[in-house]
Structure formats: structure tokens, C-alpha cells
Amino acid sequence: MGATLPTQAILQHHRFRVDVTTTxxxxxxxxxxxxxxxxxxxxxxxxxxxxxxxxxxxxIGFLVLFALPRFAMATPPTLDSRDSVPVVQLSPxxxxxxxxxxxxxxxxxxxxxxxxxxxxxxxxxxxxxxxxRWRLRIGSDGAHSLSFELRQLTLPPNAQLWVYxxxxxxxxxxxxxxxxxxxxxxxxxxNEALIEANMPTEEREDFAIVIERAFHGFxxxxxxxxxxxxxxxxxxxxxxxxxxxxxxSAGDAWHPQSRATVMLTIAGTTLCSGTLVNNAQxxxxxxxxxxxxxxxxxxxVTSTIVYFNVQRGAxxxxxxxxxxxxxxxxxxLTNSRLGSNSDFALIELASKPPSxxxxxxxxxxISGAVPTSGVGIHHPSGDDKKLSRFTSPASAASGVCIGxxxxxxxxxxxxxxxxxxxxxxxxxESGSSGSALWNQDGYLVGTLSGGRSECTSTTSNNGGTDYYxxxxxxxxxxxxxxxxxxxxxxxxxxxxxxxxRVGGKNPGVAAAAACSSSTPPTTxxxxxxxxxxxxxxxxxxGGGGSAGLLMSPLLLxxxxxxxxxxxxxxxxxx
Numbered sequence: 060m061g062a063t064l065p066t067q068a069i070l071q072h073h074r075f076r077v078d079v080t081t082t083x084x085x086x087x088x089x090x091x092x093x094x095x096x097x098x099x100x101x102x103x104x105x106x107x108x109x110x111x112x113x114x115x116x117x118x119i120g121f122l123v124l125f126a127l128p129r130f131a132m133a134t135p136p137t138l139d140s141r142d143s144v145p146v147v148q149l150s151p152x153x154x155x156x157x158x159x160x161x162x163x164x165x166x167x168x169x170x171x172x173x174x175x176x177x178x179x180x181x182x183x184x185x186x187x188x189x190x191x192r193w194r195l196r197i198g199s200d201g202a203h204s205l206s207f208e209l210r211q212l213t214l215p216p217n218a219q220l221w222v223y224x225x226x227x228x229x230x231x232x233x234x235x236x237x238x239x240x241x242x243x244x245x246x247x248x249x250n251e252a253l254i255e256a257n258m259p260t261e262e263r264e265d266f267a268i269v270i271e272r273a274f275h276g277f278x279x280x281x282x283x284x285x286x287x288x289x290x291x292x293x294x295x296x297x298x299x300x301x302x303x304x305x306x307x308s309a310g311d312a313w314h315p316q317s318r319a320t321v322m323l324t325i326a327g328t329t330l331c332s333g334t335l336v337n338n339a340q341x342x343x344x345x346x347x348x349x350x351x352x353x354x355x356x357x358x359x360v361t362s363t364i365v366y367f368n369v370q371r372g373a374x375x376x377x378x379x380x381x382x383x384x385x386x387x388x389x390x391x392l393t394n395s396r397l398g399s400n401s402d403f404a405l406i407e408l409a410s411k412p413p414s415x416x417x418x419x420x421x422x423x424x425i426s427g428a429v430p431t432s433g434v435g436i437h438h439p440s441g442d443d444k445k446l447s448r449f450t451s452p453a454s455a456a457s458g459v460c461i462g463x464x465x466x467x468x469x470x471x472x473x474x475x476x477x478x479x480x481x482x483x484x485x486x487x488e489s490g491s492s493g494s495a496l497w498n499q500d501g502y503l504v505g506t507l508s509g510g511r512s513e514c515t516s517t518t519s520n521n522g523g524t525d526y527y528x529x530x531x532x533x534x535x536x537x538x539x540x541x542x543x544x545x546x547x548x549x550x551x552x553x554x555x556x557x558x559x560r561v562g563g564k565n566p567g568v569a570a571a572a573a574c575s576s577s578t579p580p581t582t583x584x585x586x587x588x589x590x591x592x593x594x595x596x597x598x599x600x601g602g603g604g605s606a607g608l609l610m611s612p613l614l615l616x617x618x619x620x621x622x623x624x625x626x627x628x629x630x631x632x633x
Contacts, residue, residue, distance in 0.1 A: 134190070134219060134233075134257045135221065135230065135232075135233075136221050136223055136227070136230065136253070136255050136257075137186065138225075138226075138227050139186070140184075141196070141225060141253065143182075144181070144182055144194045144195065144196045144253065145180060145181060145182055145195060145196065146195075146196035146197070146198055146251070147174060147176050147180060147195065147196070147197050147198070148197075148198050148199070148200075149172055149174075149197070149198070149199035149200075149202075149273055149275060150172070151199075151200050151201070153172050154170065154172060154199060154200075154201075154275050157170035157171075157172060157275075158170055158275075158277045161328075162277065165489035166329045166330060166331065166353065166354070166489055166490070166492060167328050167329055167330075168204075168276055168277065168278040168279075168280060168324075168328070168329070168330045168441055168490075169204065169206070169246075169274040169275055169276040169277065169278075169324075169327055169328045170274065170275055170277065170328060171208070171272045171273070171274045171275075171326075171327050171328060172272065172273060172274075172275065173271065173272055174197065174207075174270045174271060174272055174273045175269070175270070175271060176195065176197075176269070176270045177211075177267070177268060177269045177270075178193060178266065178267060178268050180195055180270075181193050181194055181195030181254075182194060182195070183263070185260065186257070189259060189260050190257060190258070190259065190260060191257065191258055191259070191260045191262070191263040192255065192256070192257045193255065193256045193257075193263075193266065193268075194253055194254070194255045194256075195253070195254050195270075196251055196252070196253050196254075197251070197252055197254065197270070197273055198250060198251040198252075199250060199251075199273065199275045200250065201250065201275075201277070202249070202250040202251075202275045202276055202277070203248065203250075203276040203277065203278060203279050203280065204246045204247065204248045204249070204274075204276030204280050205246065205247055205249060205250070205251070205252040205273060205274065205275065205276065206243070206244055206245065206246035206247070206273075206274045206276075206324070206327050207222065207243075207244045207252070207254070207270055207272065207273050207274070207327075208241050208242070208243055208244075208270075208271050208272040208274075208327060208362070209241060209242040209243075209244065209268060209269065209270055209271065210241060210269040210270075210271035211267055211268060211269040212234075212237040212242045212267070212268055212269075213237060213265065213266060213267035213268070214234070214235065214236060214237050214256070214258075214266065215258050215259075215262035215263075215265040215266055216262070217258055217259050217262060218235070218256055218257065218258035218262060218265075218266060219232060219233035219234065219235055219256065219257055219258070220232060220233060220234040220235075220254070220255070220256045220268075221233055221234075221253075221254070221255045221256075221257075222244045222245070222247060222252055222253070222254050222255075223247055223252065223253055223255070224247045224248065224249030224251065224252060224253075225249060225251055225253070226249075228247075228248070228249075229245075229246070229247035229248055229249070229381075229382060229383070230383070231244065231245040231246075231247060231382075231383065231385075240361065241271070241361070241362070243327065243361070243362045243364060243387060245364050245366075245382065245383075245385050246274070246276065246280065246324060246327075246364075246382065248276075248280060248281065248382070254268075254270070256268070272327070274327035274328060278297065278440070278441065279297035279440070279441060279442070280297065280330070280382075280441040281297070281369055281379060281380045281382060281441065281442060281443050297439075297440040297441050297442040297490075298439035298440045298442035298445060298488055298490075299439065299440075299486060299488060299513065299514030300514050300516065300517040301485060301486055301514035301515070301516060301517060301518055301519055301520055302439055302442065302445040302447075302485055302486060302488075302514070303445055303446050303447070303448075303484055303485045304370065304371045304373075304374050304375055304443065304444070304445060304446075305317045305370050305371075305436060305444045305445065305446050306370065306371050306372065306373050306374045306377065307374035307375070307446070308374070309446055309448055309484055309485075310434075310436075310446045313434050313436065313446065313497070313501070315419045315421075315501065315563055316419070316421060316434065316436055316495070316497050316501060316563075317370070317436050317444060317446070318368075318417060318418055318419035319334050319335045319336070319418065319419040319420065319421035319495075319563070320332065320333075320334055320436040320437065320438075320444055320494065320495070321333050321334065321335060321347060321365045321366060321367055322365070322366040322369050322382075322438040322441065322444075322490075323347070323349060323353065323355075323363055323364070323365055323366075323493070324363070324364050324366070325353060325354055325355055325359060325362060325363050326354075326359045326362045326363075327362065329353060329354055330438070330440075330441040330489070330490040331349055331350065331353035331490065331492045331493040332349065332437040332438045332490065332491055332492065332493050332494035332507070333347045333348060333349035333365065333493045333494065334347065334348050334349070334421050334494065334495040334503060334506075335347055335412070335418055335419065335420055335421060336348045336405075336420060336421050336423060336503065336551070337420035337421060337422055337423070337561055337562070337563055337564050337570060338550070338551045338552065338553075338561065339551060339552040339553070339554065339556045339558050339561050339573075339574060340553065340554065341564065341569045341570060341573055343411055343420065343566050343567065344407065344411075345386070345407060345408035345410065345411045345412060346392070346405060346406070346407055346408075346550070346551070347365055347388075347405070347406050347407075347408060348403065348404075348405050348493075348495070348503070348506060349403075349404050349406070349492075349493030349494075349506065350402050350403065350404060350492045350493035350506050350507065350508055350528070351394045351395045351401075351402050351403055351404045351539075352402055352461070352473070352492065352508065353404065353492055353493050355388070355391055355394070355404050355406060356391060356394075357391050357540075360388045360389070360390060360391040360406055361387060361388055361389065361409075362387075362388070363387065363388030363406065364385050364386070364387055364388070365385060365386050365387070365388065365408060366382050366384065366385045367384040367385065367386075367412060367416045367418060368380070368381070368384050368416065368417070368444075369381070369382055369438065369443055369444055370443045370444035371443045371444075379443060380443040380444065384412075384415070384416050386408045386409060386410060386412065387408070387409050388406045388407075388408060388409065389406070389407050389408055389409040390406065390407045391404065391405075391406050392405045392406060392407055392538075392545060392550050393405050393538030393539075393540070393544075393545040393546065393547060393549075393550060394538055394539050394540075395528075395533060395536065395538070395539060396536070396537065396538065396539045397473065397539070398473075398474075399533070399536050400457070400458070400474050400475055400476045400532070401475060401476065401528050401529075401532065401533035401536055402461065402473065402475050402506065402508045402528035403506055403528060403530075403533050403547065404493075405547060405550060405551075411566070412566070414566065418566060419563060419564070419565060420563060420564045420565075420566070420570075421495065421497075421503050421563045422501065422502050422503065422560065422561050422562040422563035422564075422570060422572075423502055423503040423504070423530060423551070423560070423561055424498060424500070424502035424503070424504050424530070424531075424559065424560045425530055425531040425534045425559050425560075426531065426559040426560060427529075427531040427532075428498070429452055429453060429454075429455065429478075430449075430452065430453045430478060430480075430496070430497075430498035430499060430504055431452045431453075431498070431499050432448075432449060432450050432451070432452070432498075432499045433448075433449060433453075433496060433497045433498045433499050433504075434446055434447060434448050434449070434496075434497050435447040435449075435480070435482075435485075435487060435491070435494055435495065435496050435497070435507065435525075435527075436494060436495065436497075437487060437490070437491035437494030437507065438490050438491065438494070439486070439487055439488035439489070439490055439491045440488045440489055440490045441490045442490070445485060446484075446485060447482045447484065447485030447486060447487060447525075448482065448483055448484040448485060449480045449481060449482055449483060450483045451481065451483075453478040453479060453480050453496075453527075454478070454479040454480075455476075455477075455478065455479075455529075456476070456477045456478075456479045456526065457476050457477075458474050458476075459474060459475050459476075459477045459479075459508075459526050460472045460473075460474055461473055461474070461475055461508045461509040461526065462509075475508050475526065475528040475529075476528070476529050476532045476533075477505070477508065477526040477527055477528060477529060478496055478504060478505045478526070478527045478529055479524050479525070479526055479527075480496065480524065480525050480526075480527065481512075481522060481523075481524055481525075482512055482520055482525070485520065486512040486513055486514050486520040486523075487507060487510060487512055487525050488513070491507055492507055492508070492509075493506055493507060494506065494507045495507075496527040501563065502560055502563075503530065504527070504529065504530055504531070505527030505528055505529050505530055506527060506528050506530070507525065507526075507527050507528075508526050508527065508528045509525070509526055510523060510524055510525030510526050511523030511524055511525070512524065512525050530547070533547060534546065534547050534548050535547075535548050556574060556576075557576045558573075558574035558575065558576055559575065559576055560572075560574070560575045561573065561574055562574070
């Protein structure tokens with residue numbers, strides 16, 4: 060029986076810098092310096108050509124001595140003797156009360172509760188001669204997933220940290236360096252997780268860990284969530300029945316855009332979608348565009364974990380999406396201001412996606428041309444990646460209210476200038492927020508804020524409209540940070556090239572159509588008058604393409620996406 064945490068007030072957060080330069084690392088560097096010194100002494104007695112070769116050898120020596128130990132001995136968990144590992148069990152009373160307070164928030168999939176367990180809560184053993192292993196289990200009854208915030212993590216030079224479920228399906232790691240402040244671990248889809256650190260025996264005394272909070276997932280994440288369906292051995296999928304896997308034929312022409320689409324978890328509790336985007340510099344800067352209403356800010360951006368390639372292996376079949384390819388957020392570069400009629404947030408990741416992720420940097424279009432057709436790709440209700448398709452021109456809409464009401468003192472909504480779409484296939488849901496709308500040419504033109512579409516059967520939606528905050532009208536708006544009010548333009552086109560369309564690209568190469576220029580519109584189109592005609596006599600919002608219907612600026616009460624509470628084919632309107 061594991062210890063049940065008491066019901067108590069949420070503990071105050073304490074954040075501090077973690078020093079990962081340990082005594083063991085100092086000893087290693089001293090030995091390395093001594094060895095290089097001996098090589099230098101011997102080199103003085105050799106000919107000039109040989110001394111030049113020695114310089115190269117010494118440079119390589121430094122790289123080996125200082126870089127290799129971090130990666131030299133990858134030691135993944137072996138899953139042995141798990142039942143002998145101590146377990147901390149989250150209080151079901153605390154978890155239930157937290158869920159009751161948050162379950163109606165459509166973007167929330169998990170709740171956090173204090174743990175405050177350090178290394179003394181776990182157990183040490185020696186799985187192999189010369190290797191030390193520390194492990195701790197953390198469980199929560201009824202959890203669909205678990206993730207953790209570490210207040211402190213001190214890793215010796217050759218240590219690796221892992222977190223995984225009992226069966227080893229979600230084996231996250233290795234983490235080989237502690238981050239400044241809190242360290243946020245990727246989620247595992249289970250009601251029990253093991254946290255493990257392994258290292259050489261002589262480095263054991265240099266390891267330290269404090270687990271501050273655990274996050275109990277009360278809603279599914281991806282198709283494979285806990286508990287598994289005993290009849291099939293796989294999960295049931297989190298989203299509505301009319302959603303379309305990107306592996307289906309409808310997605311055949313949109314593989315690059317699918318590779319750019321990511322799932323985000325924010326502060327361990329919130330789910331959204333986003334897009335890896337290119338910039339006019341073509342420099343592979345790891346930038347992810349999402350919606351501002353997802354709630355990323357300067358304080359929680361490092362808690363944001365971005366998951367790549369969470370998708371089914373085949374259309375309505377195959378393996379469920381893995382969640383092992385993930386990176387953490389580093390910096391919030393810009394986000395939309397209240398009252399700006401926009402809904403964007405642009406973050407930079409802590410590192411570039413490695414080649415194994417097969418990522419794609421999406422192109423974008425700020426010309427204001429009305430999309431005549433296209434797709435949205437997203438993670439509805441945190442499910443494996445899905446595709447929605449529209450085959451009729453989008454409509455330009457101004458003053459769309461996202462929320463139950465706007466313009467009042469305590470209103471919960473905000474207004475956007477939007478591309479309004481109606482899907483011929485698929486829908487969107489909570490968790491889809493922040494995902495991209497791509498036009499007929501494969502360029503990103505907006506990010507999802509809200510809408511009314513939902514599944515009505517396994518193949519059909521209700522014909523409701525979804526609303527994407529327009530990229531073109533937000534392009535030059537100053538961001539919300541008053542001290543550094545960067546615009547999207549200043550980040551995505553820092554050299555002011557004037558590109559109105561930037562092509563998408565694979566890592567390491569320039570886009571085939573890197574840049575095309577035209578003058579983006581300075582105003583959004585005028586709405587139609589009461590008779591339905593365009594009061595200004597104009598058509599589209601500029602830049603070519605077929606004109607969409609221009610909607611009235613009446614405040615459309617469009618609820619921010621809410622998670623379904625019952626059957627997936629009868630989600631509440633949004």
C-alpha cells in the first residue's frame with residue numbers, strides 16, 4: 060500500500076537555479092586537463108608538421124572529454140522488479156474536488172496536486188555492476204495520464220532520467236541535463252508512472268530530485284489512453300466519430316502540413332494545437348504558432364511541451380499515436396493584446412526538432428486573399444491528429460465574439476477578425492484551438508479560435524461554422540508585452556523583406572517558393588448591409604482568389620470550444 064497524500068492547501072512554488080556542475084564533473088574535468096597537459100608537453104619535442112597535427116588531436120580530445128560522457132551510455136529502463144518500487148498514491152478526495160472545479164473548461168484535460176517527494180521517497184538498487192538506479196512510482200486512481208513538475212533536479216554528468224508507464228509504452232527520456240527553475244516531464248498515458256534515474260555508482264551522491272506536483276489526466280489524450288479497451292487492446296479515441304485521421308486519403312495532399320501540426324500541453328493541465336512555422340530568414344528557427352486563448356504566458360511557457368507526430372498509423376486503424384517525440388517551450392515571443400481583434404501566440408522551442416521527427420516548417424500567406432478551399436489539421440479533444448476539409452470559399456468576418464458574451468465589464472469573451480469556414484468533411488473540438496487553417500495552395504492563413512461545428516454521425520457534421528483568427532490582419536499588430544511589443548511581422552520577417560507569402564520547407568533547405576510579395580490589405584473588408592449586399596461595393600479582402608461572403612459585424616456568440624461530457628457524437632456547441 061502506498062502512502063496517500065493528505066488534503067492540504069496548494070503549496071507555494073519555489074523556483075531557483077539548479078547547478079548541474081557536480082563534484083564528479085569537476086573531477087572528470089581535472090583528469091581531462093591533466094591528460095591534455097601531458098599531450099602538450101610531448102608535443103614540444105616534435106617537428107612543426109607533427110605539432111600541427113597535435114593541435115587537431117587536442118581539439119578532438121576536448122570534444123571527447125567534455126561532450127561524450129553525457130551520451131556515452133544510454134541505459135533505457137528494463138521494467139524489472141517494478142512491484143518492489145515504493146509508490147506515492149495521490150489522494151482521490153483532492154483529485155476529485157479539483158476535477159469538479161475544472162471539468163467544464165473545454166481546454167483542461169488534467170488537474171495538478173502537490174506531491175513534494177524527494178529522493179528519499181524512492182529506492183536505490185544496482186541493476187548492473189557499477190550502475191546505480193533510483194526509482195519511484197506515483198499513481199492516481201482513475202487517471203488517463205500522468206505528468207510531473209520537478210522543483211529540483213540535479214543530474215550528475217553521466218546520469219539519465221526517465222519517466223514511463225508500467226508497460227513501457229510511453230517511455231519518455233532520457234533527460235540528461237536539468238533546466239533552470241522547474242523541470243516539466245512529458246506525460247505518460249497510464250494511471251501509474253515510474254520515475255527512474257540511472258548513473259554510475261560513484262555519481263549517486265550527486266543526484267537530487269524534488270517532485271513538486273503531479274498532474275492527473277481526467278480526459279483522454281490521443282487514441283491510446285488508460286484504461287485500455289479490453290476487447291481490442293487499444294483505446295477508443297477521444298474525439299467525435301466524424302473526425303478524419305490524417306492517414307486517410309483526404310490527407311494525401313496535405314502530408315507536409317500534417318508534419319507541421321503539433322499538440323501542446325501547457326502547465327500540465329491544458330491541451331491545444333499549434334503549427335511549426337517557417338520565417339522569411341529560412342533559418343529553421345523552431346517557432347510554433349498557436350492561439351492566445353490557450354493561455355501561454357511568460358511564466359508558463361517553459362511548462363509547455365510540444366508533441367510531434369501524434370497520429371494513427373493507418374486510416375481509422377493501425378497503431379495509436381506515440382507521444383515520444385516532444386520538445387519544451389523556451390520563450391513567448393509575442394501574443395495578441397486584449398481588444399486587438401486577434402488571437403495568436405508565437406513561442407520559440409528550446410531546440411530545433413531533430414531529423415528523426417521529420418518535421419516541416421509551414422509556409423504562410425498574409426496577402427488577405429480569400430481561401431477558396433483548404434484544410435484544418437488539429438488534435439480534437441487531444442486525440443490523434445485529424446483533418447477537416449472545406450471546399451467552398453471561406454468568409455471574411457469582423458467583430459466575431461469568441462465566448463458567451465463580449466464588450467461587458469466582466470465578459471468572458473474576446474473579438475476576432477476571422478476566416479469563417481464550413482466543413483465538407485470533419486469538424487473541430489476542444490483541443491483543436493490554435494491549429495492552422497491552410498488555403499488551397501497550402502499556406503497558413505489563420506489560427507482556430509472557436510466555432511459551432513460538431514459531429515452528428517460517423518460521417519457527417521452539423522454544418523456549423525468555425526472561426527479562424529486571421530493572420531493577415533494580425534501581422535503588424537504590436538504584441539501584449541508592453542516592454543517589448545513585438546509583432547508577428549517583426550519575428551517572422553525581421554529583415555522587412557515585404558514577403559506576403561513565405562513558402563513551407565523541410566529542415567536544412569530553403570523553401571522552393573521562399574517568398575512572394577504583394578501589398579497586404581490595410582483594412583478588413585466592409586460588411587454587407589441589411590439587404591445582404593456589400594455596403595462598400597467591394598468583393599474580397601484583396602490579393603486575388605475568389606471572394607467569400609462578407610459577414611455582418613454583429614457579435615456572433617461563438618463559445619470557446621467545450622469538451623464533450625457525454626457521447627462523442629453529441630458535443631456541445633461552441
